[in-house]
Amino acid sequence: MERYEGTLFSVVKDSRGELCQKEWLITNGLGGYASSTISFMNTRKYHGLLVASMEPPVDRMVLLSSLDEEIHIGSIIHELSCHKYPDVVHPQGFSYIREFVDGPIPSWKYDVDGIQIVKTLFMEHGQNTVFIKYNINVPPDKGICRMRVHPLASMRDFHELTRQHNGISQESSSYGTTVMVSSREKSTLKLHLVSNAAYVPASDWYYNFEYAAEMERGYDYHEDCFHPGYFEVDLVQGINEIFIVASNEKIINISLSSVRKVYEAENKRISMICQGLNYTDILPSKLVMAADSFIVMRNSTGKHSIIAGYPWFSDWGRDTMISLPGLTLVTGRYELAASILSTFAENCRDGLIPNRFPDHSGDDYAYNTVDASLWFINALWKYLEYTDDVPTVRKMWSTVDDIIRSYSRGTKFGIKADTDGLLCHDGQLTWMDIKVGDVEITPRKGKACEINALWYNALAIASKIALKIGIEDQSFAEKAEKVRGNFEKTFWNEQQGCLFDCIGYDPQGKEYNDGSLRPNQILAVSLPHGMLDQEKEKSIVRKVQQYLLTPRGLRTLAPYESNYIGKYEGSVLQRDMAYHNGTVWPWLLGPFVSAYCKTKGHSLRSRMYAKELLDGFIPHLAEAGIGSISEIFDGNEPHISRGCVSQAWSVAEILRAYSEDVLVKR
Numbered sequence: 001m002e003r004y005e006g007t008l009f010s011v012v013k014d015s016r017g018e019l020c021q022k023e024w025l026i027t028n029g030l031g032g033y034a035s036s037t038i039s040f041m042n043t044r045k046y047h048g049l050l051v052a053s054m055e056p057p058v059d060r061m062v063l064l065s066s067l068d069e070e071i072h073i074g075s076i077i078h079e080l081s082c083h084k085y086p087d088v089v090h091p092q093g094f095s096y097i098r099e100f101v102d103g104p105i106p107s108w109k110y111d112v113d114g115i116q117i118v119k120t121l122f123m124e125h126g127q128n129t130v131f132i133k134y135n136i137n138v139p140p141d142k143g144i145c146r147m148r149v150h151p152l153a154s155m156r157d158f159h160e161l162t163r164q165h166n167g168i169s170q171e172s173s174s175y176g177t178t179v180m181v182s183s184r185e186k187s188t189l190k191l192h193l194v195s196n197a198a199y200v201p202a203s204d205w206y207y208n209f210e211y212a213a214e215m216e217r218g219y220d221y222h223e224d225c226f227h228p229g230y231f232e233v234d235l236v237q238g239i240n241e242i243f244i245v246a247s248n249e250k251i252i253n254i255s256l257s258s259v260r261k262v263y264e265a266e267n268k269r270i271s272m273i274c275q276g277l278n279y280t281d282i283l284p285s286k287l288v289m290a291a292d293s294f295i296v297m298r299n300s301t302g303k304h305s306i307i308a309g310y311p312w313f314s315d316w317g318r319d320t321m322i323s324l325p326g327l328t329l330v331t332g333r334y335e336l337a338a339s340i341l342s343t344f345a346e347n348c349r350d351g352l353i354p355n356r357f358p359d360h361s362g363d364d365y366a367y368n369t370v371d372a373s374l375w376f377i378n379a380l381w382k383y384l385e386y387t388d389d390v391p392t393v394r395k396m397w398s399t400v401d402d403i404i405r406s407y408s409r410g411t412k413f414g415i416k417a418d419t420d421g422l423l424c425h426d427g428q429l430t431w432m433d434i435k436v437g438d439v440e441i442t443p444r445k446g447k448a449c450e451i452n453a454l455w456y457n458a459l460a461i462a463s464k465i466a467l468k469i470g471i472e473d474q475s476f477a478e479k480a481e482k483v484r485g486n487f488e489k490t491f492w493n494e495q496q497g498c499l500f501d502c503i504g505y506d507p508q509g510k511e512y513n514d515g516s517l518r519p520n521q522i523l524a525v526s527l528p529h530g531m532l533d534q535e536k537e538k539s540i541v542r543k544v545q546q547y548l549l550t551p552r553g554l555r556t557l558a559p560y561e562s563n564y565i566g567k568y569e570g571s572v573l574q575r576d577m578a579y580h581n582g583t584v585w586p587w588l589l590g591p592f593v594s595a596y597c598k599t600k601g602h603s604l605r606s607r608m609y610a611k612e613l614l615d616g617f618i619p620h621l622a623e624a625g626i627g628s629i630s631e632i633f634d635g636n637e638p639h640i641s642r643g644c645v646s647q648a649w650s651v652a653e654i655l656r657a658y659s660e661d662v663l664v665k666r
Contacts, residue, residue: 018038019037019038019039019041019094019097020037020038020039020041020043020082020084020089020094021037021043022037022038022622022623022624022626023035023036023037023038023043023047023624023625023626023645024036024037024038024100024102024106024625024626024627025293025310025311025625025626025628025645025646026104026105026106026121026122026123026130026293027123027292027293027296027310028053028123028124028125028126028127028128028129029125029126029295029296029297030053030056030057030126030127030128030296030297031053031056031057031058031060031296031307031314032050032051032052032053032056032060032123032128033051033123033293033310033311034048034049034050034051034121034123034130035047035048035051035310035311036048036049036066038094038097038100038108038626039082039093039094039097040066040081040082040093040094041082041083041084041089041094042065042066042083042209042211043084043211043212043213043214044211044213044214044311045062045158045159045160045161045211045214045219045221045223046062046158046311046312047062047065047211047311048062048063048064048065048066048154048158049064049065049066049067049121049130049132049246050062050063050064050128050129050130050189050246050247050248051063051158051311052128052187052248053128053296054187054248055299055300056296056297056298056299057296057297057298057299057305057307057314057315058314058315058357058358060157060158061155061156061157061158061187062154062155062156062157062158063153063154063155063181063187063189063246063248064130064151064152064153064154064189064191064246065152065153065154065209065223065225066081066083066151066152066225067081067132067149067150067151067152067244068080068081068091068149068150068151068152069081069093069134069147069148069149069150070147070148070149070150071112071113071115071117071145071146071147072144072145072146072147072148073112073113073115073142073143073144073145074143074144076113078096078112078113079091079093080093080096080110080112080117081093081150082094083206083209084209084210084211084212085208085209085210086208086210096110096111096112097109097110098110098111102622102626102627103289103627104122104266104270104289104292104293105120105121105122105263105266105267105270106120106121107119107120107121108120114139114141114142115136115137115138115139115142115145115235116136116137117134117135117136117137118134118135119132119133119134120132120133120135121133122262122263122266123266124262124265124266125265125266125269126297127247127249128247128248128249129245129246129247129249130245130246130247131243131244131245131259131262131263132243132244132245132246133241133242133243133259133263134147134240134241134242134243134244135239135240135241136235136239136240136241136242137238137239137240138235138236138237138238138240139237140237142237144234145234145235146232146233146234146235147232147233147235147240147242148230148231148232148233149193149230149231149233149244150227150229150230151179151181151191151227151228151229151230151231151246152206152225152226152227153168153181153189153225153226153227153228154223154225154226155168155181155182155183155187155189155226156183158311158312159312161220161221161222161223162223162224162225162226163223163224164205164207164224165184167183167184168181168182168183168184168226169181169182169203170182170201170203170226170228170229177192177193177194177195177197177198177199177231178190178191178192178193178199178251179191179199179201179228179229181226181228187248188248189246189247189248190245190246190247190248190249190250190251191228191231191244191245191246192244192245192251192254193231193233193242193243193244193245194242194243194244194245194254194255194256194259195233195240195241195242195243196233196234197231197232197233197242198231198232198233199229199230199231199232200229200230200231200232201228201229202227202228202229202230203226203227203228203229204227205224205225205226205227206224206225206227207224208222208223208224209222209223209224209225210222211223216569217572217575218570218571218572231244241256243256243259245259270289270292273288273289273292273331273333274288274289276332277331277332281615281658282615282618283614283615283617283618283621283654283658284655284658284659284663286618286621286627287628287629287651287654287655287658288331288655289627290627290628290629290646290651291326291327291328291331291651291652291655293307293310293628293646294306294307294308294309294310294323294327294648294651294652295327295328295333295336295340296315298315298343298357300357301342301343301346301347303339303340303342303343303346304336304339304340304343305320305340305343305344305357306319306320306323306324306327306340306648307648308320308323308647308648308649309631309643309644309646309647309648310625310628310644310645310646311644311645311646312644313644313647314356314357314358315356315357316355316356316357316372317344317353317354317355317356317369317372317373317375317376318355318369318371318372318375318431319648319649320340320344320648321344321353321372321375321376321378321379322375322379322587322649322652322653323648323649323651323652323653324337324340324341324379324382324383324652325379325382325386325652325656326590326649326651326652326653326654326655326656326659327648327651327652327655328340329382329383329386329656330655330656330659330660331655334383334386334387334389337379337383337386337387338383338389338392341376341379341380341383341392341396342395342396344376345376345396345399347365348373348376348399348402348403349367350367350406350411350412351373351402351403351404351405351406351407351411351415352367352369352372352373352403352406352411352412352415353367353372353373353376353399353403354366354367354372355367355368355369355372367412367413368413368428368429369429369430369433370413370415370423370425370429370430370448370451371429371430371431371450371451371454373403373407373458374403374451374454374455374457374458375454376399376403377400377403377457377458377461377462378454378457378458378461378527378528380393380396380400380461380465381461381464381465381528382528384465384468390468390469393465393468393469394469397465397466397469397471400461400462400465401462403458404458404459404462404476404479407423407455408479413425413426413429414426414445415429417455417479418447420482420486420490421479421482421483421485421486422447422452422455422483422486422487422490423447423451423452423455424446424447425445425446425447425448425451426445427440427443427444427445428440428444430444430448430450430451430520432444432518432520432556432580434576434579434580436573436576436577441576441577441579441580441581442580442581443504444501444502444504444514445504445505446502446503446504446505446511447490447491447502447503447504448501448502448520449491449499449500449501449502449520449521449523449524450520450521450523450524452483452487452491453487453521453523453524453527453530453531454523454527455483456480456483456484456487456529456530456531457527457528457529457530459476459477459479459480459483460476460477460480460528460529461528461529462476463476463477463480483531484531487524487531487532488531488532488536490503491503491521491524492536493513493515495515496515496517496543497539497540497542497543498517498521498539498540498543498544499521499524499540500513500514500515501514501515501516501517501518501520501521502514516557516558516561516563517543517547517548517557517558517560517561518548518556518557518558519544519548519554519555519556519585519588519592521540521544522540522541522544522554522588522591522592522595523591524537524540525537525540525541525591525594525595525598525599526590526591526592526594526595526598534599537595537598537599538599540595541592541595541596541599544592544595545592545596547559547560549592550584550633550635550639551613551616551639552584552586552589552616552617552620552633552639552641553584553585553586553587553588553589553633553650554584554585554588554589554592555582555583555584555635556579556580556581556582556583556584556585556635557580557581557582557635559582559635563581563582564581564582564635565577565578565581565582565583565635566578566582566634566635566636567634567635567636567640568583568632568633568634568635568642568643569634569642578635579632582635582636583632583633583634583635583642584632584633584634584635584639585631585632585650586617586629586630586631586632586633586647586650586653586654587647587649587650587652587653587654588653589613589614589653589654589657590652590653590654590656590657591653591657592613593610593613593614593657593661593662594657594660594661596609596610597610597661602661602664607661607662607664610657610661610662611658611662614654614657614658614662617629617654620641623641624641624645625644625645625646628645628646628647628650628651629646629647629650629651629654630642630643630644630645630646630647630650631643631644631645631647631650
């Protein structure tokens with residue numbers, strides 16, 4: 001696979017619904033991005049043509065909300081934009097769209113009364129800068145034609161909304177082709193049109209945009225946008241090439257040649273990512289580019305990290321470590337993998353890597369997780385398997401050692417190895433961590449099955465790494481053997497033929513076995529180092545396959561359980577209740593495929609079944625976040641996509657399982 005081949009969407013007249021729902025996304029490697037629907041009708045407060053990361057990869061601000069283009073043919077005005085206002089969609093520029101091609105450099109083809117327009121968007125990697133390119137072909141039979149472009153600015157934090165206020169101002173350059181918009185939040189948007197154009201200042205506000213996705217999610221959904229004026233270009237017969245550059249960076253030496261160089265550089269970067277991977281199947285070929293979008297530079301460390309999901313997540317420890325093999329190792333980007341591991345190793349405290357870096361610089365790191373550190377050790381092991389890079393692993397040994405010793409003697413949040421060697425922890429520290437007020441939606445305080453599977457896996461890895469780097473320490477192997485000796489008799493549910501999800505404690509402190517059928521136990525089979533015999537592993541896989549497997553991943557709770565909620569919808573509280581109580585998570589399909597193929601000896605038949613499961617996501621790549629995989633889906637059919645439209649571990653685990661278990665690439 002030498003280059004990314006975008007998917008062509010041919011647009012028909014009755015496709016307004018799809019054009020105003022399906023979302024595209026391009027990113028800049030800093031956490032910044034541009035995103036909207038195919039029609040350019042923003043449906044989220046997170047949509048915008050320039051969402052800049054002010055302190056990469058966080059502190060993100062929607063600077064440029066949209067560009068409203070007009071084509072004037074004589075006295076007739078054709079408006080290409082699209083907005084939702086109360087009770088009306090206006091303009092309806094989607095009616096001019098004939099084709100859309102997805103990808104890291106997406107493009108749109110318009111037909112405006114015979115004038116052919118190709119619009120292309122791309123970002124400069126490592127800069128908060130977006131380029132909008134127009135190739136406009138005016139036929140000889142057209143009279144006087146011109147183009148007007150109206151920028152609409154929001155100048156706000158991407159979690160918030162703007163209402164008309166006096167804190168935004170604009171200033172145009174003496175050259176007439178550059179405008180600078182400033183806000184009281186000290187953010188600045190610079191707009192430059194590269195063409196023989198004029199800028200006409202005309203400061204005013206556009207009111208009451210409605211964002212349908214925010215209304216559906218139960219949030220405020222009205223916004224006003226600042227209109228500083230417009231660019232105007234006289235069009236000539238034949239080809240007109242026009243660029244608009246939007247940035248919060250200093251714009252200097254902008255010319256057609258300099259913009260073309262940026263375009264060529266981004267195309268080359270994309271080709272380099274694809275080069276040498278030799279994927280011929282559709283799914284992995286598409287997901288390789290989606291994988292790239294999550295890898296970002298973190299300013300506070302000077303190293304790389306992984307955005308958990310677009311549009312609203314920052315970089316989370318657990319998500320990063322689960323995602324790292326699929327995003328960086330199977331794609332051959334080993335230097336990035338080492339940089340990401342180093343980012344989190346350097347911020348390990350008391351044996352805990354950060355659960356979450358804050359959304360805003362200056363805020364405290366969150367360490368409230370029991371499994372992120374254990375996933376770190378697993379990711380480091382995978383890195384060693386792929387690269388045999390012992391020197392890098394040796395540098396991170398102190399972090400591995402600190403994690404094991406801190407967990408063994410006890411660290412924050414009640415994390416401590418019990419007398420039976422199994423790991424205990426407080427509530428809401430696993431990935432099923434939703435809490436509403438003081439109420440734990442999925443209470444798992446005590447000993448969770450997947451945490452102890454990860455704990456054993458980490459101990460076994462530590463023992464092997466120690467030998468690899470020349471450290472003689474039998475304590476890791478001894479601890480691992482103790483965990484192995486007690487895991488099965490503690491967690492095995494003989495009646496159900498699977499694992500108890502958690503050995504918990506009720507409010508009175510009395511121990512109980514939680515037999516709820518959840519997908520967490522699949523990790524006891526899929527992780528590199530397991531403890532169960534083959535028959536028990538097969539029994540777990542059959543149970544999960546029977547009740548939890550869907551075409552979009554694994555349900556978080558079996559439908560026959562009393563707490564099962566089959567639709568992720570309604571108020572924030574209703575959605576929180578469903579989040580881990582039936583909602584389907586695509587990332588869990590990765591461990592399921594690995595577990596299934598493992599119990600079948602990676603036979604050809606098992607690999608073909610796994611391929612069929614994973615290829616089921618191909619239609620989804622054109623359904624929600626185009627070219628990517630959503631965060632979650634409803635537990636009930638038809639399994640509607642929900643949450644973030646592009647989630648790191650969804651993409652990563654599908655790509656990893658495809659590579660390691662279907663293609664058997666290591």
